[in-house]
Amino acid sequence: MNYEFTIIVPLYNEQENLRRVEEALTKYIEIAKKKTCVLFVNDGSVDESLVIIKDICSRNPDFKFISFEKNCGLSAAIKAGFDYAHTPLIGYIDSDLQTDPEDFNILMDYIAEYDLVTGHRADRKDSFVKNMSSLVANGIRRSFTHDGMDDTGCPLKIIKADYAKRIPMFKGLHRFLPAMILLQKGKVVQVPVRHYPRIAGKAKFHLLNRLVGPFIDCFAYLWMKRNYINYNVVAKDE
Template identity: 70%
Template sequence: MEYDLTVIIPVFNEEENLERVKNEMESFLKLAKKKSKVLFVNDGSQDNSLLIIKKICKETQGFTFISFDKNYGLSPAIKAGFDFADTKLVGYIDADLQTSPMDFNILLKYADEFQLVTGVRSNRKDSFTKNMSSKIANGIRRAFTHDGMDDTGCPLKIIHTEYAKRIPMFKGLHRFLPAMILLQNGKVKQIPVQHFERIAGKSKFHLWNRLLGPLSDCFAYLWMKKKYINYKVAEKKL
């Protein structure tokens, strides 16, 4: 079966959320504006997440998975999803479902014109501390990257796969996806999307890794930007 979009779902200890993820993704797949499938990336979960993922993929069409040998972190999980995607477009959503898979259809309206379309979480349902740390982190990142994005941490994105596969891997990658597309002379757009409270499982981020992580990653980005190689082939005979 030909698919147009692969939705990557990184998973680390999300056993309480996965049945809901299955149900909501199934609903999206039926109504998706482009033929879509799901790719779970199990990031070395230590609970029953992998067993549940295997059961879902065995019983449900359009669900696939890869599983790491240990926990590597969110950025490697997203990068692995890019590497294994075989569709023209690749999407990303968190397993906590604080964003809605249905909002992929909003992003897909712009996916032909823009190489990355990202959500901006409107009316965020997070705590004051989480919202403020996220706002500060986004301000720090914008000062370094000048990407013009208000909410790069929003876990709802669609990217042209050929661009996603050219993104070099480094920790903190997920905070710089728009900037990495701009480095490739791609176009980016942000669209308001829904946001919901986390109703199961635990957040993997806290105050310090929302602030100190982005700051140190910005210096890594500046070094990489200086060394980044970008080219276009004018003619070829292979």
């Protein structure tokens, strides 16, 4: 249907939120600046999430889904979304709707000039502990990557597909998407977006995996940076 923009929605046990997601994204599609479709990526949910997204997709041709056999983690779900999207632009939003799909239009204003546009939750509505742990984790990551990003964990992003599909994903790499675009000599920018409290479902990240995980992943990123293959073909035999 000549879609230009795919919104990936990774989810794990989010049955309480999915009807809200359907409503919010349906409204966004009507005002989107690019012709938009939605791709649910069910990360092995063990609640009724898969039943609900099957129902949503059966009623709406702009919604599709893929489902994992078992839980593989957020990075795997995002990678699968990149692999299965067939549009020049790919977006990402969490199923908890702590960010607003309408803010994709704000990010879309920058995507012509940049290769990744990420939201920045300047006024976060999370707990003090969660905000402080994210602040520390972002500081650690930024000291390793020098990507200039204050909030790589913001679940609202747009990426040009040719860059997204070249990212060699590993577990935890969702925290390093801007840095991976920079490794490809791409351009990144962060833009303030709205943020809301979670009103349903349970957060999948806690203090330990918000701090220890990013610190360990930084060393994996450094290894990848040293060994990253990056080339440009300037001529070829026709």
